[in-house]
Amino acid sequence: MKNPIESIIADIQKGLARAAMDYANVGLNLYHSSKKLGPMKIQLTIGNLAISVELMIKTYLFKQDPTLIYKNLPLELQIALKVPGKMPTKFPWKVHETELKGSGHKTIELTDCINCFAILFPDEKQQLGAHLRFLARARNVAVHSVLPAFQQYELDRSIYVMLSMHEVLTKNDGKMFHYFKLDQNDKNKAFLKTFDELRINRVHKVIEGAKKKAKTLGTTRAPLVVTDWNFMATECPICGNDALLVGDTQHEVIELDPEGFGEHDLAFAAESFECESCGLKLEDTKELELAGIETTLDRSAELDRWFGEQAYEPSWEDYEDMSEDEDDGQNVTHPQQ
């Protein structure tokens, strides 16, 4: 028999899964209900899809470790959730049940969920990264704004990213969402097929537009200087100017010898592309591939800069700074001996 804390954990796990699927289904049913949705329904649909993606990732994280979805959880609850089987019967679990199930403890937001997803599923994040960033921005607009100017493409990519997230997580764990399922399976399959076909047209169109604009450009622009590891400059295939790739720089230790020295690899996993000169804009890795842009680029020539910026060794002065922070800037008088 489960102890009370294990039952609470199981209830929350199930509640998250159900809520994730409920929000997804509201979005799906609105989307499939008519050919063209009005602005308010588009806003409502995108809002529901964003919340469902957030809850899907939370369901996954909670299953790995329930404490991952909470912010600033008290130590006693961290212990209770991490090692429920070790908790004494005296633990006042009833007091904490409502707070854990309700809104008593703050949970992480969609952007935090996306960051966690990026760490655990780097390859899938590369394909979905730009769509997920859009969804995080759209969630705030959909929830707080009255009439945002969402376009059909933005509605489509929200459905695409939600269905893709569901696929990634259920592939990883078939029992992730218990017996809660997505509605409209046949229509979803047809949607994904059309989304891929429309992607080809969309890329073709933006390339034609960029080619037209490139003809009107004068001299070549100065090269871009990029120091942030989430961006990389690359030559635009249309106008030849420097353009920007958005993504993640990934460091991999290929082989390590007993002394700790080894071969390192540094690569850039591109998620989207934007050229300010000719206006070429590509939103995911499939679009980059269609435009003939590499999605994984070698950055090993920059390993020295990478190590210089990443390998930071704290000095004693840092520890002194930290203890001042803990004192919250107040002077502490130590008793004289």
Ligand SMILES: [Zn+2]
């Ligand atoms: Zn260009």
